Amino acid sequence: MNKRNIKYYTLPAAIIILLIILLTNEDLANKIIPSLGRLHPLVLHLPIGALILTFFLYVLSRLKGEYPKNIITIALGFSSFFSILACIFGYILSLEGGYTEQTLDIHLWVGILTAVLITLLFAVSTSKSKRPSVLFLPLFIVTICAISVAGHYGSVLTHGSDFLTEFMESPEIEKPITNIDSLKLYDNVVHKIFDNKCIECHNTTKKKGGLSLVSKHNLLLGGDSGMAIEKHNAHESLLFELCTLPITDDNHMPPEGKPQLTKKELWLIKYWINTSDDRDDKVASLPKNDTLNNYLKDYLIIDEILIKEASEEAITAVIAKGFTIRKLTPKNGGLWITYKNKKLPDDGINSLIQLKDQIVELDLGNTDLSDDMTNALKNMQNLVTLKLNKTNITDLTLNNLTGLKQLKTIVIHHTSISNEGIKNLLTNISPDQIYAWKTNIDHTDLQLLKNEYATHINLGTSKTK
Structure with missing residues (x-):
């Protein structure tokens, strides 16, 4: 590497040295480092956008026969720096836990591979030759593939394994349930509430607090803080307690900014906990009242009414x-x-x-x-x-x-x-x-x-x- 290009590595080196200083100062590290991890979603989009734009410029330059060497080099330097930074911040974020280990490992190592490949592209682009190396394009294509794979597994960690294919699959057709007594309290009511408001962060690939709500079995296993529900006692159940904390409380669930549980949904969760057992009985076998009957009407599954034309x-x-x-x-x-x-x-x-x-x-x-x-x-x-x-x-x-x-x-x-x-x-x-x-x-x-x-x-x- 010639002296002229050392300047490209000065800022990344300074960042790494700063992180080392933070790691050696426990008090300072406990305050600043976790916050740096939260910057991972922001930082990771910078190298992605820059790399795709650079690839477009490179392909366009080959078609026109003009190679903008300086622009390509600067853009790859930018991508290299922020890809390394994204890896560091991502690793810090992973220490918070709540992610499936296998998926996290794939995302982490493919992300590191991507940073290495981008840095290698940058190094190749700094050569004295006015024309790009014959290996430059194949290497660029491999890098684009790597960053795509890393991005996919990142979306799996954040949104679940079916995030990409959710709308490609034929939706499951629910059997009509037109009578309240035919509803199953957990499967047809409580699980739907969790699915709409909670499972995004409490699923098999992203288990915040070690808790998964994808099934009743997973819910009863609890999480890192112990059992999520205390049967027949909603007010002693951690899940219900966190859901009813003031929204400004740091432990309130769902977190502020996410869709919140309604008064009706909280009532139904409370009723289910207070009447729950190891079975998922139909409502017909449970003690009923007018409030329950009114709230359950929203969970009936009625076939769409097709109205015939009037004469x-x-x-x-x-x-x-x-x-x-x-x-x-x-x-x-x-x-x-x-x-x-x-x-x-x-x-x-x-x-x-x-x-x-x-x-x-x-x-x-x-x-x-x-x-x-x-x-x-x-x-x-x-x-x-x-x-x-x-x-x-x-x-x-x-x-x-x-x-x-x-x-x-x-x-x-x-x-x-x-x-x-x-x-x-x-x-x-x-x-x-x-x-x-x-x-x-x-x-x-x-x-x-x-x-x-x-x-x-x-x-x-x-x-x-």
Whole structure:
């Protein structure tokens, strides 16, 4: 190596010397070195981007017959330095644990091989020849392959073994479960919660805290801190304790910035721990209450409803009554229907019965609708959104909605609805949202409804759920 090129190695050498100093000072090392490991995800992308750009410039220069030696050398020097730095920081990060040893070893050693190959490319590029060595291109291709393999195993460590192929595989078709009693509390409910919120960091390749949540068996094995759950005692279970810590606590799980467990999910995990045993019994054999029944409705597996097209005659007849109709999607027969005038037709909404299977969204707000006109609503089993705001309805109308299992959004503000009507409705169905300000619902009883039912009831004040 000539003196002119020593400058390329000065900064890397200085970094290595600094790390050696840190390693010999225990107090300083305990504060700074772990933080350096956390920089690994940031630093590793620098040599990847630089190397790919350099390869592109090199191939382009060969096609044009012009070799930009200085640019290639500087870019490879940059890549070499940061690849070495990424290896050092990655090794420090690996000391935190929580990774599958075999996958970690492959990632580590292929990463080191990549740094060596990039450094070798840099050394070859500094030769005095104005033309690149005949070995330069084959060596470059091998380096690109190595960094690709290292990157793949890095993604496996971070996101799991199926990260690359997740969307290539045909999704597993779940068998319909239309009855709450047929649900298995762990397989169909608790495991789904873990899968959505926890398994990214607690799987077979990345076990933070030594804990894997990929199966009930793994969960019961516990982690580095001991058993994760204490059967029949959620409040003494480490898993539940960490999930219920304040989000600002360093030990809170999932960590701040990750999707958090909802109040409903925490309740279900607590219930499962308090009733758990070595089997995964169906809900039918477990003690039940209204809260459990309401929360479990979200975990039923219902086949997608394919709505057949309405006849042109039926649509024309309803439009003739003054209703406005629009298809929701081109490939499905679902309809959105509204009425723009204050006074409804003489037969009220009875003409809509001929479209009862197609109505998905119905807006009758700001009309003279009254209880004696709403009997037709009972037949609209595919109804998802219903707007009855600023009408003359009372709790009697809500009685006509108790069989509409698909109903998710109900708008009934500025009506005479009361607590009893809402409670009777929520005992039978579980909509997601009810908008009910300016009604007879007592604000002081709202907290009772909030504790008993999962539905979000909006009363238009700070006291709403």
